[in-house]
Amino acid sequence: MAGTGLFAEILDGEVYKYYADGEWKTSSSGKSVAIMNPATRKTQYKVQACTQEEVNAVMELAKSAQKSWAKTPLWKRAELLHKAAAILKDNKAPMAESLVKEIAKPAKDSVTEVVRSGDLISYCAEEGVRILGEGKFLLSDSFPGNDRTKYCLTSKIPLGVVLAIPPFNYPVNLAVSKIAPALIAGNSLVLKPPTQGAVSCLHMVHCFHLAGFPKGLISCITGKGSEIGDFLTMHPAVNCISFTGGDTGISISKKAGMIPLQMELGGKDACIVLDDADLDLVASNIIKGGFSYSGQRCTAVKVVLVMESVADELVEKVKAKVAKLTVGPPEENSDITAVVSESSANFIEGLVMDAKEKGATFCQEYKREGNLIWPLLLDNVRPDMRIAWEEPFGPVVPVLRINSVEEGINHCNASNFGLQGCVFTKDINKAILISDAMETGTVQINSAPARGPDHFPFQGLKDSGIGSQGVTNSINLMTKVKTTVINLPTPSYSMG
Numbered sequence: 092m093a094g095t096g097l098f099a100e101i102l103d104g105e106v107y108k109y110y111a112d113g114e115w116k117t118s119s120s121g122k123s124v125a126i127m128n129p130a131t132r133k134t135q136y137k138v139q140a141c142t143q144e145e146v147n148a149v150m151e152l153a154k155s156a157q158k159s160w161a162k163t164p165l166w167k168r169a170e171l172l173h174k175a176a177a178i179l180k181d182n183k184a185p186m187a188e189s190l191v192k193e194i195a196k197p198a199k200d201s202v203t204e205v206v207r208s209g210d211l212i213s214y215c216a217e218e219g220v221r222i223l224g225e226g227k228f229l230l231s232d233s234f235p236g237n238d239r240t241k242y243c244l245t246s247k248i249p250l251g252v253v254l255a256i257p258p259f260n261y262p263v264n265l266a267v268s269k270i271a272p273a274l275i276a277g278n279s280l281v282l283k284p285p286t287q288g289a290v291s292c293l294h295m296v297h298c299f300h301l302a303g304f305p306k307g308l309i310s311c312i313t314g315k316g317s318e319i320g321d322f323l324t325m326h327p328a329v330n331c332i333s334f335t336g337g338d339t340g341i342s343i344s345k346k347a348g349m350i351p352l353q354m355e356l357g358g359k360d361a362c363i364v365l366d367d368a369d370l371d372l373v374a375s376n377i378i379k380g381g382f383s384y385s386g387q388r389c390t391a392v393k394v395v396l397v398m399e400s401v402a403d404e405l406v407e408k409v410k411a412k413v414a415k416l417t418v419g420p421p422e423e424n425s426d427i428t429a430v431v432s433e434s435s436a437n438f439i440e441g442l443v444m445d446a447k448e449k450g451a452t453f454c455q456e457y458k459r460e461g462n463l464i465w466p467l468l469l470d471n472v473r474p475d476m477r478i479a480w481e482e483p484f485g486p487v488v489p490v491l492r493i494n495s496v497e498e499g500i501n502h503c504n505a506s507n508f509g510l511q512g513c514v515f516t517k518d519i520n521k522a523i524l525i526s527d528a529m530e531t532g533t534v535q536i537n538s539a540p541a542r543g544p545d546h547f548p549f550q551g552l553k554d555s556g557i558g559s560q561g562v563t564n565s566i567n568l569m570t571k572v573k574t575t576v577i578n579l580p581t582p583s584y585s586m587g
């Protein structure tokens with residue numbers, strides 16, 4: 092059970108502690124932040140509301156711990172990461188349990204998230220020892236006007252303190268996707284978990300604690316982003332911010348100083364369906380892509396752009412599959428569970444009502460109880476409806492009928508977002524041309540958008556982000572290139 096056994100020390104009465112200087116602590120604020128269970132809409136957990144002084148203390152510790160961590164051999168950093176991964180996987184139950192309770196993720200998917208996170212940490216350790224163990228050697232005489240008098244050696248050095256801010260929907264996985272690359276690269280790490288998802292993150296951090304990382308190297312500050320977010324992101328000790336979430340990321344980017352930013356933000360992933368597509372395959376992918384975790388994925392299918400000639404048939408197939416989705420508690424592995432908050436449910440409802448007023452075809456009756464919204468397919472959506480452009484982050488999928496492929500591409504490219512997209516056709520040549528024309532970070536051919544596997548590059552164009560994720564890209568982003576040039580008194584060439 093969460094907060095018991097191996098994890099008992101992370102709890103103080105009914106409030107979870109924060110983590111600093113290698114210890115679990117109670118905030119001097121005397122205040123806590125409530126975490127609501129999205130399904131019951133009752134307070135499930137409480138976490139510390141950390142103060143600015145506590146943030147300052149953590150940053151000082153992170154700065155000094157990083158100096159000695161950077162001198163720790165790569166293989167030792169990797170060894171500790173492997174240890175943390177093993178502890179995490181061995182103790183998946185309390186983390187999965189808290190994911191169910193604080194973000195209403197179905198029980199099976201919650202376990203998958205923790206296991207995937209352990210695998211990500213291990214992969215990162217292995218990738219890190221390889222790519223950070225290599226550098227470059229350049230010779231001066233390849234540039235015009237130079238003899239071979241200079242040997243240039245390059246290597247990758249850490250940035251310093253990395254601030255990691257993940258979102259609610261994959262709190263554990265999107266936290267470790269920032270923590271593991273930061274640590275293997277020799278950085279220290281300050282984590283600000285999402286409020287919904289904080290308890291799962293605190294358990295995950297305890298796994299790193301149990302693995303024996305040096306004191307101060309990893310910290311976890313809890314509190315509402317709206318209250319301590321600016322103080323954290325504008326803190327002078329921070330040398331890199333890795334953020335995943337919504338528009339907040341855009342304002343952080345504007346306020347952050349001259350530091351590397353990794354921003355994975357919202358998306359309006361389009362699914363373009365050509366008239367030669369395998370419609371059974373498309374229908375299954377719309378269900379998986381649009382309704383998994385009740386549509387609360389940045390990579391969810393958020394608009395279907397289907398050729399008019401096959402639209403009726405596709406809509407019928409999707410409708411039949413929607414009817415089979417189960418709706419209910421996450422504990423019972425229901426396909427559709429309560430969305431994360433009442434404000435989120437209200438926002439989704441706003442999009443649905445706007446589509447209703449403007450004449451969209453409802454393939455199912457709209458139904459909502461508390462934060463639980465029944466899966467809904469909206470046909471005949473038009474560009475004047477909000478749902479054609481905004482991301483619901485809920486179990487609602489709009490279908491726009493198109494008369495040409497160009498119309499589909501234009502709709503996709505007119506979005507402010509550019510995260511992922513997908514195209515369904517049996518003609519691979521057409522698929523490649525469409526993929527090249529879509530202004531998104533990734534295009535999936537004949538499958539729904541997805542971030543995983545976690546070592547693939549993952550990035551958004553336009554308002555969907557800055558930089559690229561994926562294990563290798565994250566390690567690279569969290570390092571800087573350092574060069575040393577050896578100057579010879581006379582040119583030297585190897586002979587023979």
Ligand SMILES: NC(=O)C1=CN([C@@H]2O[C@H](COP(=O)(O)OP(=O)(O)OC[C@H]3O[C@@H](n4cnc5c(N)ncnc54)[C@H](OP(=O)(O)O)[C@@H]3O)[C@@H](O)[C@H]2O)C=CC1
Pocket residue numbers: 256257258259260283284285286287314315316317319320321324335336337338339340343355356357358388389482484510551555556
């Ligand atoms: N591209 C991608 O990889 C992904 C994108 N997303 C996007 O994220 C959104 C949903 O996630 P959600 O968690 O609601 O996103 P938010 O942007 O609301 O929150 C993300 C994180 O930022 C924190 N935060 C809030 N305000 C501030 C602030 N002023 N300064 C610093 N941090 C702050 C939050 O903390 P707190 O919870 O305490 O408010 C949370 O940890 C969707 O738009 C979705 O598309 C989601 C997942 C992946």
Ligand SMILES: O=C(O)[C@H](O)COP(=O)(O)O
Pocket residue numbers: 260261387388389390391540541542543
């Ligand atoms: O937050 C998200 O939506 C995730 O980054 C998506 O991950 P997935 O595509 O692997 O589910």
